[in-house]
Amino acid sequence: MSIFDELQQAIIDGKAPVAKEVTERALGEGVRPAELFPNAIVPAMNEVGRRMRDCEFFIPEVLIAARAARAATDILRPLLVGDEEVRSAGTVVCGTVKGDLHDIGKNIVAMMLESAGFQIVDLGVDVPPEKVVAAVREHGANVVAMSALLTTTMVNMKAVIDALAAAGLRDQVKVMVGGAPVTESWAQSIGADGYGKDASAAVETARSLVAAA
Amino acid sequence: MNGRERVIAMLQGQPPDHLPVMPITMMFASDLIGARYLDYATDFRVLAEAQMRVAEGFQFDYVSVISDPGCEAADLGASIKFFPDQPPAIDEENALLADKSKLSALEIPDPAGGGRMANRVKGARLLKEQSHGEKIVEGWIEGPCAEAADLRGINALMMDFFDDPEFIAGLFTFVLEMEVAFAKAQVDAGAELIGIGDAAASLVGPKIYQEFVWPFEKKMVDRVHALGASVRLHICGNTRQILDGIGRLGCDIVDLDWPAPVAEARAAMGPGQALLGNLDPVRDLRNGTPESVYAAAAECHRQAGPRFIVGAGCEVVRDTPPANLAALVRYGMEHQA
Numbered sequence: 001m002s003i004f005d006e007l008q009q010a011i012i013d014g015k016a017p018v019a020k021e022v023t024e025r026a027l028g029e030g031v032r033p034a035e036l037f038p039n040a041i042v043p044a045m046n047e048v049g050r051r052m053r054d055c056e057f058f059i060p061e062v063l064i065a066a067r068a069a070r071a072a073t074d075i076l077r078p079l080l081v082g083d084e085e086v087r088s089a090g091t092v093v094c095g096t097v098k099g100d101l102h103d104i105g106k107n108i109v110a111m112m113l114e115s116a117g118f119q120i121v122d123l124g125v126d127v128p129p130e131k132v133v134a135a136v137r138e139h140g141a142n143v144v145a146m147s148a149l150l151t152t153t154m155v156n157m158k159a160v161i162d163a164l165a166a167a168g169l170r171d172q173v174k175v176m177v178g179g180a181p182v183t184e185s186w187a188q189s190i191g192a193d194g195y196g197k198d199a200s201a202a203v204e205t206a207r208s209l210v211a212a213a
Numbered sequence: 214m215n216g217r218e219r220v221i222a223m224l225q226g227q228p229p230d231h232l233p234v235m236p237i238t239m240m241f242a243s244d245l246i247g248a249r250y251l252d253y254a255t256d257f258r259v260l261a262e263a264q265m266r267v268a269e270g271f272q273f274d275y276v277s278v279i280s281d282p283g284c285e286a287a288d289l290g291a292s293i294k295f296f297p298d299q300p301p302a303i304d305e306e307n308a309l310l311a312d313k314s315k316l317s318a319l320e321i322p323d324p325a326g327g328g329r330m331a332n333r334v335k336g337a338r339l340l341k342e343q344s345h346g347e348k349i350v351e352g353w354i355e356g357p358c359a360e361a362a363d364l365r366g367i368n369a370l371m372m373d374f375f376d377d378p379e380f381i382a383g384l385f386t387f388v389l390e391m392e393v394a395f396a397k398a399q400v401d402a403g404a405e406l407i408g409i410g411d412a413a414a415s416l417v418g419p420k421i422y423q424e425f426v427w428p429f430e431k432k433m434v435d436r437v438h439a440l441g442a443s444v445r446l447h448i449c450g451n452t453r454q455i456l457d458g459i460g461r462l463g464c465d466i467v468d469l470d471w472p473a474p475v476a477e478a479r480a481a482m483g484p485g486q487a488l489l490g491n492l493d494p495v496r497d498l499r500n501g502t503p504e505s506v507y508a509a510a511a512e513c514h515r516q517a518g519p520r521f522i523v524g525a526g527c528e529v530v531r532d533t534p535p536a537n538l539a540a541l542v543r544y545g546m547e548h549q550a
Contacts, residue, residue, distance in 0.1 A: 060418070064375050101294060101302040103305070125305075153299070
């Protein structure tokens with residue numbers, strides 16, 4: 001088993017200490033940090049996504065896999081500065097809208113986007129529109145991804161879009177929305193650019209939004 | 214038959230005069246009397262007035278004290294965020310058991326102790342008085358997985374299943390004892406049916422559900438039965454992977470959320486299980502028309518067969534057109550089991 005395969009397996013199995021150890025060993029053996037992303041971390045998380053889609057993995061398995069991936073990326077990210085081989089697919093500001101504290105869905109989407117090569121700025125839960133505006137401005141985000149689990153809070157997605165428009169940022173950033181009560185027609189009705197039915201769909205939506213920008 | 218008799222007939226396997234109608238309403242009921250949801254969730258008099266109004270106005274067969282998942286956690290001292298007009302929510306960033314070692318020091322709150330649990334118990338008592346035996350009164354407790362998630366933080370709990378099974382067992386044991394005590398107080402106050410909400414159980418998949426969650430749900434169902442009450446289990450979300458286990462819990466009513474087709478539940482649970490549901494509250498019930506709602510209810514009934522109770526998959530959304538909810542009820546009133 002190659003060291004890439006070892007890391008990939010550790011992530012899929014959700015074994016964070018192993019992922020850390022393999023990553024450190026790989027670096028010690030002269031593997032360049034940027035090589036570990038396309039050869040181990042990204043394919044591992046793609047496999048996790050596939051297993052989730054096919055109902056082989058559920059939230060606990062996905063979360064421990066994400067934690068294992070993070071154990072590797074926490075070591076690697078500081079070493080990547082200036083490394084041209086790792087290109088971002090885009091920057092996504094994500095969060096659960098104001099008044100809503102549900103974050104499992106948002107976390108899974110953020111993790112899947114990150115594994116797909118996006119830079120993630122996760123604003124957490126109960127996020128007011130002005131915080132989104134500030135983050136878009138600070139990070140030059142390509143996409144805003146907002147989540148809501150309640151019909152009472154999904155209206156705040158519109159408030160985010162309005163706030164981006166008021167700040168003069170609406171033309172610079174695409175907005176995608178998702179969450180249990182959110183539908184494609186709702187997304188359209190509030191002027192969002194995209195809708196993700198689930199985490200996998202969200203990745204495709206983000207990719208297409210960035211490509212179309 | 215009045216509503217209470219209708220529900221009891223269904224639960225006892227007798228033919229009711231028509232299908233029982235038991236959709237969950239909380240914010241919809243609160244709005245109906247012009248109350249702020251904060252008041253609905255925290256003042257049993259407001260809740261009782263709204264429940265009686267919605268049950269009588271729409272001819273439901275039951276009234277319920279369900280309001281939000283935070284009653285027990287609040288009485289344990291958890292950080293809860295309150296909003297003026299939407300449900301209180303658990304503040305996961307400051308979860309009560311962020312430090313697992315605090316579990317050993319937790320004590321079961323007194324359900325009569327004057328906190329949010331006591332408020333719910335008073336609600337059950339008032340609804341029992343006000344419904345005059347015409348509606349069945351439903352109490353409400355959290356299931357083991359949902360309450361554990363509220364106390365520990367749902368993200369942490371999901372990983373605890375792998376990291377610390379011993380902690381899970383201890384936490385679920387604590388939750389079981391607390392919830393049974395809470396159920397008992399509500400039964401003593403007049404609840405004849407106890408709803409168990411175990412939302413987080415739909416997230417864990419069949420293996421963890423069977424190994425960790427199911428045994429405690431089973432104990433909870435059995436212990437509520439031992440109190441003399443019937444059990445309605447509601448698990449929010451997609452339960453398709455755990456339908457078989459749910460069917461083996463011995464619940465009097467399995468209240469099915471919309472992602473799981475009724476036909477799958479029927480196939481997994483057999484012909485004897487009373488199934489409730491399961492229109493999509495947003496796409497079918499709120500966004501539909503009276504005609505489409507009626508047709509959707511008919512389809513649920515067709516898939517369920519005779520052991521069927523009319524309802525939505527989850528809470529009736531607050532801005533649901535009343536005519537749509539009336540159409541749902543009308544389906545029940547116009548059809549026999």
